[in-house]
Amino acid sequence: MKHLLEKVLSSKQVFRGRYLKVEQDQVQAPDGKTYVREYILHPGAAMMIPLLSNEKVVMVHQYRHAVKQVFLEFPAGKRDRGEETLLTARRELREETGYEAKDWKFLTTIHPVIGYSNEHIDLFLARDLTAAPQQLDHGEFLEVVEVSPDELMKFVREGKVTDVKTQIGAFWLDKILHGEWN
């Protein structure tokens, strides 16, 4: 794959907004020419599939202003600086839903925006849940719901779960619950 690589010639931050940081690099491409590449700098994130003993999953309804729609999502959030994503997952589960989990299993890492962000999301399965009070961040508004895995797959198929991390979580859960993946 080495013949596809690009070499960084220079790198600078060209925008720093309230939340978003944009990096602009000059690169030397495989044809020897110089090109500009631009992307968002992101600290990474964690998402978890909280599976209750009644076989339902804990999810959230959240309005997402960028798309101007309410989404059905698995709980997730950005890493604090230097934080391991398992800690991020524990924190976000507690903050967004009030649940704590004793049993955590790492599933996979995904890259949601390879064209223009370095974001990665680590996905976990969270079991052995106990309820505690929800502790939302300032400016965060969401509603906790319980969904059965069958309903969730129906929503995916019908185009009602379009958030990628959530849809990928649904497919992994489907494989795990059917005993195809462990």
Added chain:
Amino acid sequence: MKHLLEKVLSSKQVFRGRYLKVEQDQVQAPDGKTYVREYILHPGAAMMIPLLSNEKVVMVHQYRHAVKQVFLEFPAGKRDRGEETLLTARRELREETGYEAKDWKFLTTIHPVIGYSNEHIDLFLARDLTAAPQQLDHGEFLEVVEVSPDELMKFVREGKVTDVKTQIGAFWLDKILHGEWN
């Protein structure tokens, strides 16, 4: 879901780079307070699963500078202004792989970055393929490969296909080829 909505108070473009545009909105949230929301303005995109008569899928290896890795991906690309995504899909399939398809089926729409981009990607299944010359864009470098659906699912499970649109395409193809979804 109305109680989760946010009202736009003002909206301005705060960054316009070589490729990326950032919008910053002031919104009124459900608690009546004002918050800042920032996101990338994106024209939307199309991705297709090109299924050959030998049951393999046509994919591309592409270096993605934002993540600094080579990814195994389904062919995809951004919409030209006002273009229907089926046209985008036809164009990108031809440009990136050289294939043309007679049989196109819309599968679903996904949102890869609901936290900070309005991007959506329409996913298509492309069958009845014929080969023609590849016509890459300026500054685009990629390598076409054929992969069997079983191999692809193995790569997903092993964390070797981390690009979300591609992983979601793999799961949809898996459901379709097993006759669970049509």
